[in-house]
Amino acid sequence: MGRACVRRGLKIGTQPNETILNKATIRWSLSKLAPVAETPSYWIYRVQREDNSRAALRIFKSPDGIGERAGRLLEWYRGDGAVRHYGSTPECLLTEWVEGTTLSVPAKDGKDAQAMSAIANLVGMLHVYRPDPPENLIDLREHFADFFAADVRFWPDTARDLFARSVGIAYSVFDKPHAQIPLHGNVYHDDVFLAERGWIAGIPVGLLGDPAYDLAPSFMHPWGEVKLAANPTRINAMADLYSEKLGLKRKRILAFAAIHAANSACKALAAGESINWQLAVLPNLLAVYDAAD
Structure with missing residues (x-):
């Protein structure tokens, strides 16, 4: 991915294990490695493949299978609505390089309705039926295990009721059987990029669960834009559009x-x-959830 794959301006600090980096270079015949950025989860390098095309190499800090899980899901998408996958190991992920702008740009530039529609269309594309889904995806309820086990005392006194209500909603939602499909898990404005084939999602979490969850991250974005994300009118409009389109x-x-x-x-x-x-x-x-039918 290009510059926009790094959320909130994180920069290169530490360096990945040289052995892992060297193995990735040899495995995929990479050259011209240029460090681009560092996130809490991985280092990102812009590299050149054997056919002279650019690619993005991610080296994960805590290899727990995320590279292979994300890789298998991206391979399953085949570039339809998501970044193209070139190769993966437990420690590394190699994908196409995308220089395009993120969906945050039009959302901040007075085109938020079009951005909402793009999210809906993209999620719809990701959720199209495909045979033989990956088998190593994380169950959505398991993904929230730490949330269910969180200690409310870590929350500010004035916000503990928000946590308690959210946990109650989570129990209610998960206790009702629903469709289980592969989920990207990272579809939000700052991680949706404009490629030559249209808007595409970045690196997935790789989940299995309720299709409605793939829309959830977008409600908190663009990050820091309080006039958008914290606006009840906008929240209602997003829910209306997503429900109607999907x-x-x-x-x-x-x-x-x-x-x-x-x-x-x-x-x-x-x-x-x-x-x-x-x-x-x-x-x-x-508040909008409470008022919803």
Whole structure:
């Protein structure tokens, strides 16, 4: 991926294990390795393949199978709505290089409705039936295991009711049987890129669960744009459009949006980070959810 794959300006700091990097270089016949950025999860290099095309190489910091899981799901998508996959190991992931802008740009530039529509179309493309789905995907409920086990005392006193309500909604949603399909898990404005073939999603989490969850991350983005993401009118408009275009229940879409925001706050608290952004959005997500039919 290009510059926009690095969320909130993270830069190169430490370096990956040289042995892993060398093995990746040999395995895929790569050259002209240029470090681009570092995220909490991986290092990113712009590289050149044997056919002289550019590619993005990610070296994961905690190899727990995420490289192979993401790779298999990307291979399954075949470039339809997602970045193309060139190769993967437990430690590395090689994909196409995309220089295009992110979906945050039009959303911030007065074209938020078009951005919403692009998200809906993209998720619809990712959810098209394909035979032989990957078998190593993480169950969505398992993905939220740390959220269910989180200690409310880590939350600010004034926000603990938000956490409690979100957990209650999560139990209610997961206790109702629903369709189980492969989920990308990372479809949001800052991680959707404009390629020659249209808007495509970046690196997936690789989940298996309710299709409504793939819309959840987009409710918190563009990140930091409070006039958009924290606006109840906009939240309602997103839920309406997503429900209409994808045939999903509006209340369930909003439920997962609230759960995702609360889970994001839990992860930030565990990492010692601020949750000001999550607390700007979550109350309005819950309010719109409560008012939904």
